[in-house]
Amino acid sequence: MAQIALKSLSKSWDDAVAVDDMTLTIEDGEFVAILGPSGCGKSTTLFMLAGIYLPTAGDILFDGTRVNEVEARHRNVGIVFQSYALYPNMSVLQNILFPTRFQTLPEAEKRAREMAEMVQISDLLDRRPSQLSGGQQQRVALARALIKQPNLLLLDEPLSNLDATLRLTMRAEIRRITQELGVTTILVTHDQLEATTMADRVVCMNKGKIEQVGTAEDLYLRPDTRFVAGFIGSPPVNMIDLPHDAITAPPGATQLGIRPEVLRPAAAGIAAEVRHVEPMGREVLTTADTPLGPLRFLEATTQPNWDPGDQLTLQFDPADTVLFDAAGQRIADAKATFQARAVRDPIRRTTEAMVTPSLDDRTAAAAGPREAEDHKRYLTTWECLTSIEVQPAAAAEVPEEITIAAWNIERCKRVPESASLLQQSGADIVLATEMDYGMARSGQHHTTRDLAKALGMGYAFGVEFVELGTGDPFETKHFADVPNEHGLHGNAILSRYPFENPRLLPLNDDGLWFKGTPKNDGQFRIGGRMAMAVQIAGITFVAVHYESESDADGRAYQTRRMLDMIADEYGDGPCVIGGDLNTAGFAAAHLSGEETLANPAAVEPSFTHFTNAGFSWVSSNTVGMTTRAAPGKPVRHPLKKLDWLFARGVTATAPAVWPALSERGDYLSDHELITTRITR
Numbered sequence: 218m219a220q221i222a223l224k225s226l227s228k229s230w231d232d233a234v235a236v237d238d239m240t241l242t243i244e245d246g247e248f249v250a251i252l253g254p255s256g257c258g259k260s261t262t263l264f265m266l267a268g269i270y271l272p273t274a275g276d277i278l279f280d281g282t283r284v285n286e287v288e289a290r291h292r293n294v295g296i297v298f299q300s301y302a303l304y305p306n307m308s309v310l311q312n313i314l315f316p317t318r319f320q321t322l323p324e325a326e327k328r329a330r331e332m333a334e335m336v337q338i339s340d341l342l343d344r345r346p347s348q349l350s351g352g353q354q355q356r357v358a359l360a361r362a363l364i365k366q367p368n369l370l371l372l373d374e375p376l377s378n379l380d381a382t383l384r385l386t387m388r389a390e391i392r393r394i395t396q397e398l399g400v401t402t403i404l405v406t407h408d409q410l411e412a413t414t415m416a417d418r419v420v421c422m423n424k425g426k427i428e429q430v431g432t433a434e435d436l437y438l439r440p441d442t443r444f445v446a447g448f449i450g451s452p453p454v455n456m457i458d459l460p461h462d463a464i465t466a467p468p469g470a471t472q473l474g475i476r477p478e479v480l481r482p483a484a485a486g487i488a489a490e491v492r493h494v495e496p497m498g499r500e501v502l503t504t505a506d507t508p509l510g511p512l513r514f515l516e517a518t519t520q521p522n523w524d525p526g527d528q529l530t531l532q533f534d535p536a537d538t539v540l541f542d543a544a545g546q547r548i549a550d551a552k553a554t555f556q557a558r559a560v561r562d563p564i565r566r567t568t569e570a571m572v573t574p575s576l577d578d579r580t581a582a583a584a585g586p587r588e589a590e591d592h593k594r595y596l597t598t599w600e601c602l603t604s605i606e607v608q609p610a611a612a613a614e615v616p617e618e619i620t621i622a623a624w625n626i627e628r629c630k631r632v633p634e635s636a637s638l639l640q641q642s643g644a645d646i647v648l649a650t651e652m653d654y655g656m657a658r659s660g661q662h663h664t665t666r667d668l669a670k671a672l673g674m675g676y677a678f679g680v681e682f683v684e685l686g687t688g689d690p691f692e693t694k695h696f697a698d699v700p701n702e703h704g705l706h707g708n709a710i711l712s713r714y715p716f717e718n719p720r721l722l723p724l725n726d727d728g729l730w731f732k733g734t735p736k737n738d739g740q741f742r743i744g745g746r747m748a749m750a751v752q753i754a755g756i757t758f759v760a761v762h763y764e765s766e767s768d769a770d771g772r773a774y775q776t777r778r779m780l781d782m783i784a785d786e787y788g789d790g791p792c793v794i795g796g797d798l799n800t801a802g803f804a805a806a807h808l809s810g811e812e813t814l815a816n817p818a819a820v821e822p823s824f825t826h827f828t829n830a831g832f833s834w835v836s837s838n839t840v841g842m843t844t845r846a847a848p849g850k851p852v853r854h855p856l857k858k859l860d861w862l863f864a865r866g867v868t869a870t871a872p873a874v875w876p877a878l879s880e881r882g883d884y885l886s887d888h889e890l891i892t893t894r895i896t897r
Contacts, residue, residue: 219279219368219401220245221266226275228261235261237425239275243403248395250404250416254448258425259405263371266403268292279368292369295362295400299374301354303346303361309333310342313360325364332360335394352383359391363398370395372404376411388415409449413437421445443545446474452502455480457509459540459553463487464509466553470540473553475533477502480514482522483532483607483717487512491527496520507531530609605719605749608666610675615714615754618896623648623795623862624877625762625888628706629664634879635886636671642875642892646753647711648760648795648862652678665709672711677719679749680707681762708749708760708796716751716758722782723747724775725764748779748796750786754897756867757787761796769823772798776823780830791866793895794832797888798823798861832863860888868896 221243228236236258243249251259264270266277268289277284284292295316303312310329317325333339336356346354355375362370372391376384392415395402406412412419413433421428421436421444429441440446446454457473459466464473480487489505489512501521504513514531516522523529535552542548622644629635629652639647653664669676682705710716724746748761763775776798783792827834862869875890 220281221369221401221403222276222278222281223262224276224278226262226265226277227273228258228265228270229273234425236265239425239427241420241427241430243401245280246399246401248392248402248404248415248417249420250406250412250418251420251422252406252409252412252448253422254407256424257422259407259422260373262422263373263403263405266369267294267296267371293365293367294369294371295365295367296371297355297358297362297373297375299377301346301358301378303354303357305346307345308342309338309344309346309349309357312346312357313342313364316361316365329360329364332364335363335397336360336390351379352387355379355387356390359394363394363400367400370400370402372402372406374406374408375404376406377408384411391415409451413449421448423448439547440474440539441547443472443474443541443547446539446541446547450476452477452513452515455512461509464553466540467548467551469542470548470551470553471543472541474539474541475512476537477513477515479533479537480512480531481516481533482514482529483609486530486532486717488612489529489531491523491525491529493525494521494523505529505531605721606665606676606678607719608669608675610712610715611673613714615897618894619645619714620892620894621646621648621758621793621795621862622890622892623760623860624890625650625797625860625886626664626668627651627886627888628653629668631879631883631885632664632667632671634881634883636668637879638875638877638885638890639668639672642873642890644892645713646758647672647674647709648758648793649709649711650760650762650796651706652709653706665707665711669709669711672713674711674713675716676709676711677716677749677751678707678709679719679721679747680705681747682706708747708762710749710751710758710760712751712753712758714753716753718750718752718787720750720786721747722750722759722779722786724761724778746775748782748794750783752787755791756895756897757783757790757792759783759792759794759796761794761798763797763799772823773826776826780826784830789831791897792832792864793867794827794861794863795891796860827863830865832865833869834861834863860891862891862893864893864895869893870896 223239223241226236226239227234239258239262251262253259261270265272268284268287272285279292304315307315310326310333313329313332314325317329330339330342333342336359338353338356338360341349341353341357346357349357355378358375375391376387379387388411404412404415413436417432418430419433419436420430423444429436429445431439436445436449440449443456447456455475455477457464457475459470459473466473487507487509489507491503491505492511493504495502495504496519499517499519501516501518502513503516503521503523504511512531538553540548540551540553620643622639622642624639624647626635626649629649649665649668652668665676665678710719746762746764748759750757750759752758759779761779763772779794783794824834862872870893872891872893875892877884877886877889879885
């Protein structure tokens with residue numbers, strides 16, 4: 218075997234330069250692929266190594282010895298050609314033995330049979346080439362190249378004549394054989410898949426010059442040039458011309474490269490309209506028109522999520538992009554950022570469809586032991602429990618004054634009436650808790666989506682828990698006309714304005730529900746309380762729902778955890794938090810009739826944490842609580858169903874309570890709707 222060195226190697230014919238000042242070292246036993254488009258000089262390089270072409274300039278060294286003038290037959294090089302070049306009048310065995318006519322090789326026939334066994338054609342030695350398949354002919358050519366124990370094995374696009382399935386097999390076979398023999402190998406190919414899967418290193422060439430040498434990972438993730446970025450990868454990289462007013466890039470950057478798998482649908486970002494959808498088996502490639510030009514994005518799904526004409530927004534992580542200067546060279550360690558804003562209509566379908574647990578899963582969960590480890594297992598195996606579903610709002614300028622609503626909507630059993638109440642309240646942003654997904658209780662397909670549609674808003678919905686079984690006597694009595702079935706429950710933020718950075722913030726880390734026992738309505742819950750958060754115009758909005766059976770210490774823990782996660786995810790800037798903190802228990806002990814609570818922190822420890830984090834509660838007069846009895850509950854004293862709004866860094870005014878009753882007097886929820894206006 219040999220180390221191969223090319224030093225300033227060039228080859229030209231008159232004014233046509235095929236290889237231009239090529240310098241490269243290939244270590245003993247290394248497998249290197251020379252990759253590039255037709256006419257880049259890769260085959261010319263191979264023929265100079267083989268001794269078929271003489272270099273115009275430069276040197277070729279085998280183990281430090283210059284071989285420029287050494288004849289091909291004395292270089293001990295094995296070659297496998299694209300066309301295999303088998304002699305049709307000879308048998309397979311005779312073809313394999315042919316190189317030994319020019320080289321004394323003891324026990325030549327024995328070695329020929331060993332090579333035939335290595336390439337798995339031992340049973341074909343008496344056949345003629347015309348009796349062989351393409352893959353079998355390729356194996357014969359490989360055995361013939363290896364019989365003389367070459368110092369260097371050259372492969373000139375050996376797989377290009379094979380079908381896709383056979384190419385897959387032969388890639389692995391050639392790699393196995395060269396590794397077993399330890400032979401220095403150079404593969405010449407235009408197929409990047411062959412190069413990246415077979416070689417230790419890849420030499421990418423263009424117009425006679427080396428563009429980059431490195432591993433497949435280097436060329437794909439850290440391309441040195443614009444050409445390498447565009448040539449490596451299928452589908453190819455998206456190239457965006459700079460400067461562009463939506464992208465902040467360092468001085469000197471003229472193009473931005475984004476891989477299709479890096480682009481992803483998001484709540485805000487690059488506005489796009491789907492032009493073309495290509496199902497590719499395990500993935501779907503979608504091409505969309507954007508203000509940055511046509512962009513391709515790749516999704517790991519077997520079914521298309523989009524149709525031509527659909528509107529959506531795309532986002533990317535700046536860390537996954539590359540920047541190039543005017544000369545096409547990568548600007549090392551430089552990143553660009555996108556100024557996220559929607560410039561088209563919102564998408565009309567969700568960017569991520571949630572998964573409803575199967576009947577078998579639900580049955581096993583309801584019947585199984587109610588221990589912490591079981592809950593943790595369900596939390597990690599049920600995809601729905603950590604899903605966020607997003608439909609962005611229409612592009613609209615956010616005014617200085619916004620009306621915010623907080624409402625534990627209790628599954629949103631009456632979507633049209635609930636939408637009507639929210640419209641009356643003038644809410645621009647709704648922090649909604651205990652919304653439904655699927656057929657749970659409400660009989661609606663997707664109450665968050667339906668409510669957002671009725672209000673003309675976008676939404677971000679995150680699952681908190683899965684409810685199993687049926688049997689709530691209150692709802693059976695009062696809502697006999699709607700199914701009381703299992704389903705996914707969660708928190709949602711509905712908005713008239715574009716939002717970004719949707720996050721689920723888990724409030725408990727053990728996944729326990731109701732201390733291992735069913736609630737009194739026979740329902741089992743699996744999941745963990747979570748808060749849903751987004752950012753709108755630089756303000757963080759959070760819809761939160763605390764565990765209903767938490768004591769004061771439990772509520773304080775959830776508060777600390779939530780505030781810490783908000784700080785970690787969004788910083789300590791302006792923030793509005795709304796929802797059900799399940800403080801009814803403490804309020805019942807301190808209130809009666811229509812009284813208000815002047816200082817909640819005096820009797821609710823969790824409120825101290827809000828104060829310490831710079832929040833104040835919007836609780837003028839009756840805001841923040843309802844004092845009527847919930848329907849269907851024993852009236853020992855009015856049940857205080859407290860929903861709260863907390864604000865930091867904004868001015869909150871005009872608090873109001875909206876009774877959760879329809880025009881017919883139907884109970885829309887046993888929590889009232891509360892609103893306030895904030896000024897940014």
